[in-house]
Amino acid sequence: MIYLDNHATTPCDPRVVEAMIPWLTDYFANPHSESHEAGRTAADAIERSIADMADSIGAPANSLIVTSGATESNNLAIRGICMHPRQKKRHLVTVATEHPAVLDVVADLEREGFRISRVDVHPSGHPMAGAVDLQKLADAIDDDTALVSVMWANNEIGTITPMREVTQLCHRRGVLVHCDASQAVGRTPIDVKQVDVDLLSGSAHKFYGPKGIGFLVAGNGQRRVRLKPQIVGGGQQRGIRSGTMNPAAIVAMSKAMSLAMEEMEQSNQRIRTFRDELYRQLSDRIGGIELNGPPLDSMYRLPGNLNILLDRIEGEAWMSATPDVAFSSGSACSSVDPQASHVIRAIGRSESEARRSVRFGIGRLNTKQEMTAAADQLAEAYEKLV
Ligand SMILES: Cc1ncc(COP(=O)(O)O)c(C=O)c1O
Known part of the structure; x- marks a missing residue:
């Protein structure tokens, strides 16, 4: 074949598999078991992996939340912003060509009473066919807009969005920006702070890592990002995303990201x-x-x-x-x-x-x-x- x-999806790079195995065999302890050395070893590996990933994409280390993939990251970002108890705004802006992992989330919110604008993209034949029309994006934002969600790279036609222009435009209006970067991480350079995106989703299986593991960057130090947790339980990851973390998958995602960047x-x-x-x-x-x-x-x-x-x-x-x-x-x-x-x-x-x-x-x-x-x-x- x-x-x-x-x-x-991409195949898991053999070097990623190799890096992952010891965390499934020898070092299997629960990373949240702080009472013993084995647990702390797993926790240290997670901490290093997260710091390395954040560094690779220019994000503050404490802003990176590990999730099960970009679908969950998009849900956490969009629902998390909209459902926060202090959120007063009721309008969301996104783009017609987004992945269902964004479009279906906003459609759900629409049924719950949010107003949604789905902005058009440049048509076929345009040098930036498939990229969001910035004028229409600007026109869609109003005083009630809570969030703009725009993908970095399209999964079907490969269009790369000029993200810096998007964030500038939105921040001028005081609106936070979420970016689904699933197809962009490891394929095009990403610097969260430089591009000044507030929330960014990624998924390891798109950059030669395993499936079922991804991340959300929530905040880049410039603006306050308040998320309502979508999965509650043991309070891991500062309560934003509960559930026992998976050291093997996180080490693998970090290794995959560093290889992709190199x-x-x-x-x-x-x-x-x-x-x-x-x-x-x-x-x-x-x-x-x-x-x-x-x-x-x-x-x-x-x-x-x-x-x-x-x-x-x-x-x-x-x-x-x-x-x-x-x-x-x-x-x-x-x-x-x-x-x-x-x-x-x-x-x-x-x-x-x-x-x-x-x-x-x-x-x-x-x-x-x-x-x-x-x-x-x-x-x-x-x-x-x-
Ligand atoms: C742009 C985009 N967003 C989100 C996803 C969903 O990612 P995951 O499989 O990690 O949930 C994909 C994968 O198909 C994608 O291409």
């Missing part, structure tokens, strides 16, 4: 070349392919992302006819849902065009040979289908 679905520049160069090669080979052999999202050479596109619109067949049919290549027709979370991609629709494509769109995510462990082999299989399957 040729795995070209690195936006859905190797980012080099691996992005390789990944970009592979992605461009795949696109070239597919365009040469299949007529009428169009790109979804920003141009491939744009700084506003993730280097590993390729999303194409086919002329004559639906993505689902192409996927079924190419069983040895893993790619997708939308986000993994919505692939159980037969609706056409809301992201492709948001850039102005029709429902039929959305159904004819597919996503490839090239990753750090792919090879040049895989691009040719995948293009061969994809082109052959396409010819059979048309």
Whole structure:
């Protein structure tokens, strides 16, 4: 199988697995057992791991809360801000192309009485296709806005948001900014303090770590961030997120992040070349392919992302006819849902065009040979289908 679905998830790097194992075998103690050395050893490992991760993304160490992944982080950030007992504001702003882990949270809050603005993105053909329209974002904010939630990088079309411009615009109006950075961490440089984002979600399995572990940065020292806990219990993590912490997964996430940061520049160069090669080979052999999202050479596109619109067949049919290549027709979370991609629709494509769109995510462990082999299989399957 040729795995070209690195936006859905990435394989766990063998070096990450190696770093993780001792914390499952030898050092298994509960990190919250302060009464013995074994517990304190696990707690120390967690503390170091969190400090290293915070350092890697320019966040204060005491602001990083460990969660089960970006879905939980987004819930904690958005619900946490809105549901805080001192929150008086009742309006939220987000973007049409967000992941369901944001859109479904705000839809829930809408049912609970919040007013929601879902801002449009630049359309297909625009150099920043898929990026939030800043003028419309500014227009959406009002005196009752509690939070703006904008993703850093899109999981379907790879658009990178100019986050600094977003935070400047929102802070001028006194509004906090949450950012779902699940697709950005380890793929594009992130500096929480410099970009001045107030809350930031990340997920280890998007940067070659294990699934079921992620983080939320809550506060960067500039503005007060008050969260109502969404999971209560033993009071771990200063009561913001209760539950026994998982030393093995946290050590693994930290190792994965440090590798991703160290190797980012080099691996992005390789990944970009592979992605461009795949696109070239597919365009040469299949007529009428169009790109979804920003141009491939744009700084506003993730280097590993390729999303194409086919002329004559639906993505689902192409996927079924190419069983040895893993790619997708939308986000993994919505692939159980037969609706056409809301992201492709948001850039102005029709429902039929959305159904004819597919996503490839090239990753750090792919090879040049895989691009040719995948293009061969994809082109052959396409010819059979048309
Ligand atoms: C942009 C984005 N946000 C959130 C998520 C959910 O992350 P997790 O699987 O860690 O809950 C994903 C993963 O599919 C994603 O791509």
